Amino acid sequence: MKILITGGAGFLGQRLAKRLLEGKELNGKTITELVLLDVTRPSDELLLRDKRVRAEVGDISDRAVLERLIDAETEAIFHLAAIVSGQAEADFDLGMKINLDASRALLEVSRAARHVPRVVFTSSVAVYGGALPDVVKDDTALNPQSSYGTQKAIAELLLSDYSRRGFIDGRVLRLPTISVRPGKPNAAASSFASGIIREPLKGERSICPVDGETRLWLLSPKSAIEALIAGCEIDRTKLGDQRVINLPGLSVSVNEMVEALREVAGDDAVNRIDWQRDEHIEKIVGSWPGMWDVSRAQALGLTGDNNFPDVIRAYLTE
């Protein structure tokens, strides 16, 4: 089978690709080709050397690019490409173009392929907002307070309707905030959720822009990758009409994250965090839920992490 990963040169995209190639199969079928579409080439040279990998540099909002890459052999599509929350708030039109128009183009091209490919789409805590219960449930209304959250919510609705009509076999996985991400800070409003751990561990200073009581809903990169694959492999009859799954996360306050850092790396690491509140980031991040009900995800066999100190330890050994 042929697989397409959009955002394939991104952090999650490359990790997913490696994991798929190691596993050799998806949905019980041998992976023959793995197309990584992104605006840049993947940085991982080992990945590029695998004969099954095809790196494509192109604009995902260009339908002709998608038409060239999605064909009757493309049985699974992981649609990870996105403009992150902070950037989509700063540049409304760019967010609409990539998070909405490109997602719709991908659904249309998948529909035109006529063989009902599996499309795994990553959504976000940012679809929620406003007055929220302590634990968000599957029937809690979406009320996004950012353009990013709005665009993700719209793509979710489209994916559900395309699935209901039998155009695609879609699965929306709502990801908790991913932490600890390796690499550098990015334009996501949640960038600090990795930064306040990653930078101090490297001996560098890092700014925490939110109050220590702020509660986050976190998932490690490793668990996110496993969830993406498991989400793709779920039998469609188990999903029924409900194509959206809230993935299990860890409900951790920023103060608890800091204590986990202290447990793993000591006071010196903790002292490298600078507390400088940023109203703009606090407003976006504060609108997200700190926890949601995960009984459906668990019933579908999807799991998360045990505790945040273990997540930090795993990050250090990667």
Next chain:
Amino acid sequence: MKILITGGAGFLGQRLAKRLLEGKELNGKTITELVLLDVTRPSDELLLRDKRVRAEVGDISDRAVLERLIDAETEAIFHLAAIVSGQAEADFDLGMKINLDASRALLEVSRAARHVPRVVFTSSVAVYGGALPDVVKDDTALNPQSSYGTQKAIAELLLSDYSRRGFIDGRVLRLPTISVRPGKPNAAASSFASGIIREPLKGERSICPVDGETRLWLLSPKSAIEALIAGCEIDRTKLGDQRVINLPGLSVSVNEMVEALREVAGDDAVNRIDWQRDEHIEKIVGSWPGMWDVSRAQALGLTGDNNFPDVIRAYLTE
């Protein structure tokens, strides 16, 4: 002030136009021009004779048409144009084009006008679906089970985000099913909700395609028009971040509708209803809520009808 009504030649559009012209003002300002955009000319010759009225025949999905009609003097836009539920289910691409793309084009052109016009958008019970509580609340999740409901839900999200960003001053009014509509049956799945009253009153037979226990959430045309105007006139500070309002309706079973018809017009009228269940219509209509919490609408001063027999009596005197 200048007002644009899309779907201005439709049943609600023409009634809204007449009511606005009678009132002479909107938001405390004198109405100087009323543009009715639709694919046909309004049928009401009296309306067309009013010097303030300008009938425009054009395609609402053509952005150039909107750019010509929306300018710095357009202070209020009533966006009523839509492909109805049954037709959007039968022709997916047409529904997407009008219910989604044209709505987005209208928001974009309104944004480009730069004076933050009020945009009143009519949404529907069809944004709800799946397992619903007996009374839908403001925080009940949307789970549309039709392409029409999906497209309306998406347009709602866009309108809220455009309002949050200050591009427009939007108001989404979720309308109950309108009954009793005059005229002929249409392609809406809910067409029978007017047909089983209207046709028997004319001495004609009418098919009821759903079970008598089916519960509908109804609003009379007159109350719908008053709600559209009141919704436009609400002070934006009273709306806060929440731009969507579930309008008050009457929760009535089909059997209760039939008894109301008997009360007003006798057994002969009731005997003109043919009960022929249609699985396709039952599935769509059955996914809609039979009642929703209206406390917010009432707090904002929006009202509905008293009882369904009075709605029928009002229809007969129009």
